[in-house]
Amino acid sequence: MVDRGASSRACEPHIAVIGSGSAAFAAAIRAAEAGARVTMIERDTLGGTCVNVGCVPSKILLRAAETARARRHHPFDGVPRTGGTAVDRERLLGQIRRRVEALRESKYQRVLDDNPRIELIHGHARFEDDHTLVVSLTAGGVRRLATDRVLIATGASPAIPPVPGLAKTPYWTSTDALFHSEAPSRLAVLGSSFVALEIAQAYRRLGSEVTVLARSTLLSRKDPAIGQALQAAFEDEGLRVLPHTAVAQVTFTGGEFTLSTRHGPIATDRLLVATGRTPNTGALDLEAADVATDERGAIRVNERLRTSNPAIYAVGDCTDLPQLVYVAAAAGTRAAVNMTGGDERLDLSVTPTVVFTDPQVATVGLDEGQARSAGIATTSRRLELENVPRALANFDTRGFIKLVAEADTGRLIGAQVLAHNGGEIIQTAALAIRSAMTVHALAGTLFPYLTMVEGLRLCAQTFTRDVSQLSCCAG
Structure with missing residues (x-):
């Protein structure tokens, strides 16, 4: 018909x-x-x-894992901490x-x-x-x-890489990991992109021992400083991160995976393959x-x-x-x-991205390497979160804010953020880039005090002054 x-x-x-x-x-x-x-x-x-099987279930899992960890590990004196790690996976699922x-x-x-x-x-x-x-x-x-x-x-x-033996094993994809009813004692993760890292951290916070195997570095397509700092944050939580590590072979015997690597064999109960799509x-x-x-x-x-x-x-x-x-x-x-007869274009010149790890990775525009490849001379500043009052009040100063500007004009062309809830910061930077703001104009813009997004203004101020010498609310 x-x-x-x-x-x-x-x-x-x-x-x-x-x-x-x-x-x-x-x-x-x-x-x-x-x-x-x-x-x-x-x-x-x-x-x-x-x-x-993507955004919605993964963000629920990540939030649940964050809550589970906060009950056991938080920085506030006098607030009780629970001792156990047990999570009722069936109810959460x-x-x-x-x-x-x-x-x-x-x-x-x-x-x-x-x-x-x-x-x-x-x-x-x-x-x-x-x-x-x-x-x-x-x-x-x-x-x-x-x-x-x-x-x-x-x-x-x-996408499933052609690792010898892998196809014959009961490996997980991201869908399997999101909807499995139990957290394994040991989880190995192949991959270092956002899907791999988000799920790896969630499972660690839900009680699994987690090993991340990255062929290069974490988030290798971004500013190298981001991957380095994120790896440090992961290791502080007890994740094992093995950069520049390829898997030569995978076997599955007696309910256990064995991964052959340059570090020797790695045994694990579950194997998540998250190496792209x-x-x-x-x-x-x-x-x-x-x-x-x-x-x-x-x-x-x-x-x-x-x-x-x-x-x-x-x-x-x-x-x-x-x-x-x-x-x-x-x-x-x-x-x-x-x-239907119209004429519209998709403009991707300013596209913010967020990786929902904790701290979150949020970027927009060009980093220094990308600008260099494009032939753009830049000047940049990096602000550690110890200089952001809200981060101090949160007792969470993991990460940094980095701004990249055109050298001759001061026009903002890129921002890289590693911070708790950093995704809530990046759109302001995107709007500043879209509006062709200079870092000097951004430094003089009013931001509400005791917000994380105020870190953008403080970072912009570092192009001309030492913000560590300012009082809390100094403009």
Whole structure:
């Protein structure tokens, strides 16, 4: 059966959206508002990665782990500390699942129920040509869709490295780690990106002995000072971090993993593999629609989110865009505008990022190395958190704030923050960069006292003065 629907009616274009995550929904909603009829195709669970197996469950786990640690370890005299480390994982897991299900219902299913212009089909889609999709329905049968435009938003899946023996073992992916009912006595983590580090720290705080094995350094794509300081914070909590460590082989015998490394064999009860993600594009038959990908299988898109085929757009983790949910959603909205006759571009020149470890890693703009590679002469300052009054009041001075400015103008071009709740600081720096503020203007801006974000002003002041010689509230 061929479903031509509204594809022949110019006033009501038919747009097919493959996927049902944040990017897909952002696009579907905007396209429907513009008068399009939208068919959404999902082969698995409605809502995609973020709500189901990514952002939402991981942040609940991280917050629970932070709370568990704070009960045992805090800096305040006279406040009781509990002695045990036991966490009722079954109850916590139930709470995570209930919140995920509630958000999936309210933010995804209800949107579909309330929008007659968006139809959901459960099945697997592949291209027959650039205007025709063949959908193998989950319930059985095949449905062919004739479309005016197609948006690909199929996300990505955990990438598994070709380590000898690994594929034959019951290793964990991030999904397994988030939804497992027990904290193992020993956990080894392959990887050093944000997913690996967030889960590693959470499990340590929930009582596991954790070893992180990084092929390079922690968060190796960021300013080296961040990885060094974060490693020190991890080690203070009892995590074992092994940088520049490759795994030559993995075996699993008698319920125990053994990892062969340059440090000798490492035994562990569970093994989390978090070494990156692979775009979900291999089963789409993109060649039939002349859609180009890079060497990883990521779909190449331009700033208007158009692929190499002008009738087909792509957004989210299946593309060569940054794998950030807010980038994906913004891209979905702009793609929908362009698929319905508009002309919008996705501007990623100022894109803040946060790694939800503790302390958090938050960055925006260029670090010194990136600026140097771009041929930009810079001047920079780093402020230790001992100089931020709120950090002193919190008795938590782990980390620093660093600002990078253009040497000849003083214009702020980058900020790197390592601090408890550092993610709450970085957007202010992003707005300053977007507004082309100089560090001198930032230094003279009013910030509320006894907030962590005031550290941005104090760091900006260090370009011209010694802030250690100022009184608490000095402007």
